Each structure stands twice: as structure tokens, then as C-alpha cells.
Amino acid sequence: MQAAVIVFPGSNCDRDVAVTLEQVSGRKPHMVWHKETEIPKVDLIVLPGGFSYGDYLRCGAMAAHSPAMRETVARADKGVPVLGICNGFQILTEAKLLPGALLSNKTLTYICKDVTIRVETSQSLFTNAYEEGQTLRIPVAHHDGCYSIDEDGRRELEDQGQIAFRYCAPDGSVTPEANPNGSLSNIAGVFNRSKTVLGLMPHPERLADPLLGGVDGRALFESICGALV
Amino acid sequence: MQQEPAITDQVIADHGLSPDEFGLAVQILGRRPNLLELGIFSVMWSEHCSYKSSKKWLKTLPTEAPHVIQGPGENAGVIDIGDGLAAIFKIESHNHPSFIEPYQGAATGVGGILRDVFTMGARPIANLNALRFGSPDHPKTRHLVAGVVHGIGGYGNCVGVPTVAGEVNFHPAYNGNILVNAMTVGLAQQDKIFYARAAGVGNAVVYLGSKTGRDGIHGATMASAEFDEKSEEKRPTVQVGDPFVEKLLIEACLELMATDAIQSIQDMGAAGLTSSSFEMASKGGCGVELWLDQVPCRETGMTPYEMMLSESQERMLMILQPGREDVARRIFEKWDLDFAIIGKLTDSGRMVLKMHGETVGELPIDPLAQASPEYDRPWTPTPKLPLLAADAVPAVAPVEALKTLMASPDLCSRRWIWEQYDHMVMADTLQRPGGDAAVIRIHGTNRALAMTVDCTPRYVQADPFEGGKQAVAETWRNLTATGARPLAVTNNLNFGNPQRPHVMGQFVEAVQGLGAACRALDYPVISGNVSLYNETSGQAILPTPTIGGVGLLDDLDGHMTLALKATGDSLVLLGETRGHLGQSLYLRELHGREEGAPPPVDLAAERLVGNFVRGQIGDKKLNACHDLSDGGLVVALAEMALAGGLGATLEAPEPLPCPLHAWLFGEDQGRYLVATAAPEALLAAAQAAGVAAIQVGRAGGDTLTLPGGGTISLAELRQVHEAWLPGYMNGH
Amino acid sequence: MKARVHVHLKNGVLDVQGVAIKHALGTLGFDGVGDVRAGKLIELTLDESDPAKARASVEAMCKKLLVNDVIESYAIDLVA
Amino acid sequence: MKARVHVHLKNGVLDVQGVAIKHALGTLGFDGVGDVRAGKLIELTLDESDPAKARASVEAMCKKLLVNDVIESYAIDLVA
Ligand SMILES: Nc1ncnc2c1ncn2[C@@H]1O[C@H](COP(=O)(O)OP(=O)(O)O)[C@@H](O)[C@H]1O
Numbered sequence A: 001m002q003a004a005v006i007v008f009p010g011s012n013c014d015r016d017v018a019v020t021l022e023q024v025s026g027r028k029p030h031m032v033w034h035k036e037t038e039i040p041k042v043d044l045i046v047l048p049g050g051f052s053y054g055d056y057l058r059c060g061a062m063a064a065h066s067p068a069m070r071e072t073v074a075r076a077d078k079g080v081p082v083l084g085i086c087n088g089f090q091i092l093t094e095a096k097l098l099p100g101a102l103l104s105n106k107t108l109t110y111i112c113k114d115v116t117i118r119v120e121t122s123q124s125l126f127t128n129a130y131e132e133g134q135t136l137r138i139p140v141a142h143h144d145g146c147y148s149i150d151e152d153g154r155r156e157l158e159d160q161g162q163i164a165f166r167y168c169a170p171d172g173s174v175t176p177e178a179n180p181n182g183s184l185s186n187i188a189g190v191f192n193r194s195k196t197v198l199g200l201m202p203h204p205e206r207l208a209d210p211l212l213g214g215v216d217g218r219a220l221f222e223s224i225c226g227a228l229v
Numbered sequence B: 001m002q003q004e005p006a007i008t009d010q011v012i013a014d015h016g017l018s019p020d021e022f023g024l025a026v027q028i029l030g031r032r033p034n035l036l037e038l039g040i041f042s043v044m045w046s047e048h049c050s051y052k053s054s055k056k057w058l059k060t061l062p063t064e065a066p067h068v069i070q071g072p073g074e075n076a077g078v079i080d081i082g083d084g085l086a087a088i089f090k091i092e093s094h095n096h097p098s099f100i101e102p103y104q105g106a107a108t109g110v111g112g113i114l115r116d117v118f119t120m121g122a123r124p125i126a127n128l129n130a131l132r133f134g135s136p137d138h139p140k141t142r143h144l145v146a147g148v149v150h151g152i153g154g155y156g157n158c159v160g161v162p163t164v165a166g167e168v169n170f171h172p173a174y175n176g177n178i179l180v181n182a183m184t185v186g187l188a189q190q191d192k193i194f195y196a197r198a199a200g201v202g203n204a205v206v207y208l209g210s211k212t213g214r215d216g217i218h219g220a221t222m223a224s225a226e227f228d229e230k231s232e233e234k235r236p237t238v239q240v241g242d243p244f245v246e247k248l249l250i251e252a253c254l255e256l257m258a259t260d261a262i263q264s265i266q267d268m269g270a271a272g273l274t275s276s277s278f279e280m281a282s283k284g285g286c287g288v289e290l291w292l293d294q295v296p297c298r299e300t301g302m303t304p305y306e307m308m309l310s311e312s313q314e315r316m317l318m319i320l321q322p323g324r325e326d327v328a329r330r331i332f333e334k335w336d337l338d339f340a341i342i343g344k345l346t347d348s349g350r351m352v353l354k355m356h357g358e359t360v361g362e363l364p365i366d367p368l369a370q371a372s373p374e375y376d377r378p379w380t381p382t383p384k385l386p387l388l389a390a391d392a393v394p395a396v397a398p399v400e401a402l403k404t405l406m407a408s409p410d411l412c413s414r415r416w417i418w419e420q421y422d423h424m425v426m427a428d429t430l431q432r433p434g435g436d437a438a439v440i441r442i443h444g445t446n447r448a449l450a451m452t453v454d455c456t457p458r459y460v461q462a463d464p465f466e467g468g469k470q471a472v473a474e475t476w477r478n479l480t481a482t483g484a485r486p487l488a489v490t491n492n493l494n495f496g497n498p499q500r501p502h503v504m505g506q507f508v509e510a511v512q513g514l515g516a517a518c519r520a521l522d523y524p525v526i527s528g529n530v531s532l533y534n535e536t537s538g539q540a541i542l543p544t545p546t547i548g549g550v551g552l553l554d555d556l557d558g559h560m561t562l563a564l565k566a567t568g569d570s571l572v573l574l575g576e577t578r579g580h581l582g583q584s585l586y587l588r589e590l591h592g593r594e595e596g597a598p599p600p601v602d603l604a605a606e607r608l609v610g611n612f613v614r615g616q617i618g619d620k621k622l623n624a625c626h627d628l629s630d631g632g633l634v635v636a637l638a639e640m641a642l643a644g645g646l647g648a649t650l651e652a653p654e655p656l657p658c659p660l661h662a663w664l665f666g667e668d669q670g671r672y673l674v675a676t677a678a679p680e681a682l683l684a685a686a687q688a689a690g691v692a693a694i695q696v697g698r699a700g701g702d703t704l705t706l707p708g709g710g711t712i713s714l715a716e717l718r719q720v721h722e723a724w725l726p727g728y729m730n731g732h
Numbered sequence C, D: 001m002k003a004r005v006h007v008h009l010k011n012g013v014l015d016v017q018g019v020a021i022k023h024a025l026g027t028l029g030f031d032g033v034g035d036v037r038a039g040k041l042i043e044l045t046l047d048e049s050d051p052a053k054a055r056a057s058v059e060a061m062c063k064k065l066l067v068n069d070v071i072e073s074y075a076i077d078l079v080a
């Protein structure tokens, strides 16, 4: 599986995700600068976490217009899988590759801690190595992770099985207390219609190494590799 | 061109120059300076840049060791950590700006120290911060805590450097004068370290980064601004940080440093263009000519004076190798960074400032730098306080005392703070905030750096010499508790007005104390920063020599944590317990008294116990380890239990060396509490090594049971420990 | 000429900041405060001097970058 | 009645957002854009119906909470 990681000015998890991708796939991802209009032929495009353009104006708004994103949208339309983590998720919504928007956390503060999320479906190339209903411990680190979408949009996500992960209690129950940022229906990650694009606020690449205290995030990358060999 | 004001005594005073200093300036120039030159003298000879009150004493600090590559005198200190790698670190204060505008003050403090470190070729890998606020019930405190924490996170999170450790104290002495000390640790290749020593007549002087505005031009210029038309725009303004530009600067500088284009480089810190250009030229023994009309400006009509004194953030100055302008240009343009060639190096030994070809100022560099004043300020020693007898302190029921301490502002959980800091970005954080020291993997290796910041101001106030020793020893202990080998320190000396002999005395004795500890522990000082005049209306802060320590772990899976892990593990207390309650938190939090001499630090014993503990960790003989500090034995055990989610029973030895409450809560130094599955072996090894050791209980259950039978559930303990800070910040 | 863009969260989109401000005002003893909405104000200086043209180009900027129509609505004021 | 508070950074205070927005507009091909300033817009619904009284209390809110007078300035519009 050969991946490309788009690097925006202000991206800061590009190295972290590259390390995990290489550990899992055995291949170094191409690091593609946002000004590139061409992206090498790859099996997966990753938009990393960070603060593209300082999160100024709206998180991800300016990055969504970069040349590399125009190419990413074109590839996504052709069915090339795209994964957006944290700021990458925000960029995907700003680029309209994913529905909804990410607003400021209900706490109005930045939140960096481990949370529990529930795998809502294993029927996707991003989650096939997980069990449906499985709970994962994964860190979040964001200021604007409150997922928001209008009622029709929410119903459509539910009906189409486009909700990938939900914040939950350790026992898997989806409760308001388990919702760190106020996201609608505890939504932590969503797919596009064809489930070839995934955006999520938690950072699976940060718990994919036992030395860092956990490996629950690793299977997400293993899912992709498994599906894309 | 602004009309030139007369250099009156008032203007000179406004620039903080004494009549003698002004006389010296005239002597050096051979004429009276114009306003621009006066401004330059005033910043170059300011306490901040010249260290005129502290230099004499800083020179007494030990700064050398085989592993020290660069001691004090550069932007940051550099140590050898093996495999051709170097750790580069420094701490710096941003106290006053943070009091004026807590968010921006703290944010720009972080930005400044990051630049000091990546200027030298290091990729920053961790930030730490030491914060001191006024009393929680002071009306300003909540707002200041919120702003400072938000600012540190806002900046560090955005640049993508994890904020991994720190400390926070509350004390009325900081009501009008909070302390914000920020430390950065970076990683570099030993053969790719960059210095500020300019060389190469004719080489281009390049300005990189944000445009120059009227930010933070110090108070003195307000007066001089009046000679200009008094428009709102012309007023100096608070420095605002742009972490986004900082991130671009880090990446662009590191990318350029990987080429051979840079001859020397220097961040524009305090007194921006003036001190950076002076430092570079004087270190390199050359002259410099600056074309100020080439300086990228944010505002119209900026005068040479304003350009030279502006403290606009996120700016760098570098000297390029001849013919390398294009390499540099390509990289700066890739990162969309403003840059300009604003001058050239000369052999004149003078700084010549030109505006549209016309010379607007000219100063000799070395005389000005060398002649910078150095004072031997009168000082008086701090009177020693009597030892406070343990039985002069009433005993409180142990469990009640523990609950009160664990919920007190200085001991309660800091989770509310560190959860606002991204402490995991870069994916090398092996020990997150909450332990004795943060442990950060050296990327791509099986080794790690441990780091911590510490100071116990109430001890320093009571006895600056012992307090100075203690601050150093506590960092050494914290690093040791993770299994790391302590290598070197940086220090941030925060004191009051040095022109008051007893304050100067605190400074002198504290420096002597920390020097003594660094010597005894082979733990040299490689960088630091001094912040004086921390007082409002005559009330000085507690003397606060913050120490930042860095240590090395040669084997990752050797690193130790404080969390209790296994039911049945025996608890062993290492180090001598005498039951010292003077200046303890027990005395302050339960009896409202700040009395007596602080606990003395026996440096020989410190070293002996610490080396023993590190050896045991290395030999995998321990399952948990925590050093004893504020709150003594019981608080240490409570922290270990909470971290592991595993209870314990504490048993007092017969006979007790001191009253029970003193044994439980005394703050004797040089002690560790460890958990082990093989207590006999450990006790035997300790005895062989001449280290005091006794078994004091076992791990297990979900409660903490104290001698005398008092018991508290971990759940309740956790609740009181976690509740205070969020509760306080939410206004109840 | 100058243009001012007022950006509001659409009705129905939870305005956490507005809620927080309202709450804070309450605790500070300001009562009689009903709804509080927090929005953005973006001021642009334009070379364009023809109002119609200026408005058109600011409209375009809003659609393309300044506003996210999923959650935000906007209003443009031109100030000569 | 309703009040609108426009919060601006004081002149001379670096507006990091404004700089970034201006840059982004440039790369999107919107030229002829000079200065860009990003500010806040806070809309309050007040029970108070007397304009003078309303303005006075909003002034107080600005001083106490809404505005950081170290770096920000503000203007109040009342809308009946
Ligand atoms: N307390 C101290 N102990 C040791 N070195 C110090 C101390 N204070 C300042 N220094 C050194 O003096 C030099 C100048 O300090 P500073 O002005 O803070 O650096 P910068 O201008 O890069 O911020 C630095 O090399 C710093 O490490």
C-alpha cells in the first residue's frame, strides 16, 4: 500500500502519521507539499492533523483551496481513498468531500486526552480490522471538534451508515458525559457516501505504538493496508 | 523624517540610563548620542540584555563538564547525548508582559524560547513551563491563570511542539507580579549546530519572518514618541504572537540549515534588531551596515528608532555565505516567508545605520558591548531562621490532613491545565504530564530524554542558599526517579529589585546555593535567564530561581513511572527521615503558618541515594518510584496510588524517629518511595550501599490506609484531588 | 473603498461562544440579557471604487473563502 | 432592543488572522485587496427599551467582559 501525505503550512502531525503508515505498510509515504498540483499515483491520500494556516478564519478553510487539495478532490471523485485526521477532517468538510462542519468545542478550550470511541461499522476499508461495536482508546487533541450538521444531514448519515465512530463510555454506551466536545450524536468520525473518504477527530496514529501506551489506533491503518494490497 | 528631539536629562532618564552610564556613552561615541543611538545604548545596557546586576554572580556558576558542548553565552546551551546528537535547551521568563496581557504575554514567551532553541539548529521536541500566580482569592488571579494557560497552549499546540511538563504555585507574594517561565528542549546533529558569530566581510545580512511593527517598544519610547505627532497609530503596542509564522520559520530555518547557506543566525528576541545585530557583530568581531529602509515594515512612517527597538515577534536575522542568496530565497519563498537583505558585514568594527543612503546613527560595536556596565550591588545575607520543632506543630488526623493537602492549590491535580496543552504531538511522549519528569523518546532511537522544571520558593524565601540547593536537587531527583541520568540544567532567576540589599542578598545566596548543588551533583548550568525588578509598590515576589533539568535514558524500556502496579508489592522508603515540618505545606495548609528553616539538603546523601535508586531502576528491581517533596511521604504515596489506580497500606516503623505527623508529612529532602516485589534484596542492597531504607507498607486494594487506622477510598481521594482547579476556574 | 462582512452562525447552529458569553454576563450581574450571538467581522480595503463591482467581488470572496455556508450566513456593508 | 458590538484590534496591533486571510485571498486570485482586519461581532438582545440606558449597560459589558482593552477597541450599534 503506497500512501501520500499532503503537507500544508501549519500541518504538524504529518511526520507522526508517516511513521505509522511506514510501520504498518512497510513503505514510506510520499510527502506532498500543498503547492503541488500533481500527486503521485497512490493507493491512499492522507490529510494530517495540525493547524493549517494557523486555524485562522475557520479550521481547514484556507487549506481546502490549496492546489494539492484540488487534485485530492479529483482523485477522491475517482474513488481513491482519502483519510483526514483532526485538521485533515476539518479540511475535508471545508472542501465538501465530507458533509457537516466542525465547530469550537463546547468547552471553548483545546482538549488533549485519551477518549473512548465506538466502531460503528466494520464494513469499510478503514475499519474492517475492527469489530462493529468495539471500543477503542484513542487521543483527541483539538479546539474545534464539535461535529455539526442539520437534521436532514444527520438522518442521511445514519441511514447510509456513514457514521464511522462515536464518542462513548468505556462500556460502549453513547452518553453525553462521554462526549468531549459537544459533537452532534457523539459523532467522532464520518464517511462519504461510498465510504472511500473518512474523516475523524481522534488521532489513531498517536496510539499505534506500545511504547506510547496503546495500539488501538493501529488496526485502522492495518484495515487500509489489508484492503489495498 | 521625524524632527530630532533634544536629548534632555528627562529623555535620558526615560531611557533608563544613569548619568554615569550616559557619560560613558558620550565617551564611547566621542559626542552626544542622537535619539536613535540613545535608544540603542538604553537597550544594550538594560538589565535584560547586559545582566549588569547579575553578571558578577552568574560567573560563579559551574558551566563545564565533558558532555557540555556550549555553555551560557549563546542563544541556548548544548550538551552531548551520544550518537552524534545534541540536546539544546534554555528557559526564559515573560513575567511582566504576561501580567499586562496574559494570553499574548505567555504565548510570545513560548515563541521566544522556541526561537532561541531552533536558532541553533535544533528541532524543538518539548516545551515546559513554570508558573507562579497570586493568591487564588485575589480578584485578578483567575483571569491570569486562564489567559496564561490558554496562551501557552495556543502557541505551543499550533507550532506542534508538545508541552510536556511544568509547575504551578499560588502565593500572595505574586499578586501584583506573576511569573511565566518557559523552557524549550531541542534535538540537533552535533555537526549541524549554528552560532551567532558573524563572519565574512561583505556577506549579506538577511532579515526573515514577520514584518516589523511598533510592538512592545519599551516604555521609554513613549516619551520620545511625543516628539512625533501624537497619533494613536504611533503608540507602541502589546506584542502579539503568530504561532503559524513561527511554525513556518522553524521548518524554513531547519530546511535551510540542512544546506551550507547559513554562516550564522540569531533570533530577534528582546530589543529585536538592535541586540541581534549587535550580538552577531560583536561575537564575530566585525562591523555591520544596516539599510533600515529595507526592513519589512507593517506600518507606515516607522522611524529608524522604532525599527531598531521594535519587539515584533517571529523574526530572525542571519548572515548568508557568499553566493547562497538563491538557495535561501527558494526556501523562504516555498514557505511564503517575508525576507529582505537589509545590510552587509564590514570590517569597520562599527555599526552604521542608514536610511535612504543617509547615515542616521553610528556606534562602535566592541566598546559598546564590552563597556556594558557590571555592578557589584551591595547585598545583605538573609538571617537564618531557627529550626521548627515537630512537636511545636499540632497534629491533625492523617486522613483529614491528606485530603486537605491533596485539594490545596499547590498540590491539587493540574489536569485542567495539561489537557489544554497538546502533550502528545510528535508521537514520542513516553511519560505524559503528571509524573516526576516527562520522558520524550529521541526520535527513531531506543533512547529518551527526561525533563522537568522545579523550584520551591517558600524554601528560598526562608533560606536562599538552602532553597537554591533544593531547587537543583529536586530536578535531579525527579529525573532520577524516571531512571534517567541527570546531565545539565538551565535556570531562570526571578527576583525583586536588586538595588535593595536584602533582595540582592537573596539573589547572591540563591546563586551560591544552586552553584553548590550543581557542583556536588556534576550537573552544570548551560543556559538561563535573569528577571529582576519583579515587584509592585515595594512588595517583592518570593525569590524564585526556577531550575530546568534534563537527563538521559539509555534504554527506553528501562524508564520508570510513579504508578503503583502490582498488588502485594512492598513499599520501601529510601533516604533519611527526620520529620522536618519547617516551611512544609502541612504547616502552611493546615495551620496557616510559614515558619522555620526549610529542610536542609545534604548533597552527599542526595547523590548517594539518587545513584542507588537509578541503579536499582536500571537493574529492573523496582516496579514504581517517586521522589518525596511537597507534603512528604503520605502525599507521595497518594500520588502513586492515584496514578496506578491501586491502593496501599502504610505502616509506621517502631520506634518512630519523630512524632507520627512529622514522619507522615515532613519534607526531609533526598528521599524516594519505591515499590518492589523483592523487598529483602532491596533492603540488603541499600544497606550495602549505606543508604537508609525501611519497609513502610504494601500495595493493594482500592483504599489508602494510614498508620493509626485512618482509611480513605481512592475514589474519594481522586475526587478531592481533581476537583479544586476546575472548580476554581469555573468560579466556585 | 472599504467593505465590512458580518458573518453569523445560522439559526439552529449551536453558538457555544454566545451561550458562554450570556452565562458570563449573568454571573457578572448583567441581567435582562436575552439571546447572545457571537459572530465575525471582516473588514476589507479594496482598490475597486465602483460599489456594484466591489460588492460583487466581496460576494465572491464570501462564497469561496470567507464564509462556510453549511453553518454561516453573512451580510456585506460597503463603506465609501 | 438589540445591540451590536463590533470588536476590532486596535490600530497597530498585529492582526495575524487578517494577514493570513489577505494572503489566502491573493492566492485565490482576488487581487486589489489592501488591508484585511478580522474582528468580532457580538449581538445582544436586551430587555431594556430605553436607548440611553441600553447603551450604557452595553458599554459596561464591553469594559467588564466583551472587550480586552489592552489590544481591542469597540463600537456599539443599537438596533431597535
Ligand atoms: N541565570 C543564568 N545562568 C546561566 N546563564 C544565563 C543566565 N541568565 C542568562 N544566561 C545566559 O546569558 C545569555 C543571554 O541570556 P538571554 O538574554 O536570556 O538570551 P537571549 O537573548 O537569547 O534570550 C544566554 O546564553 C543565557 O543562557
Ligand SMILES: [Mg+2]
Pocket: B075, B115, B116, B267, B269
Ligand atoms: Mg536569543
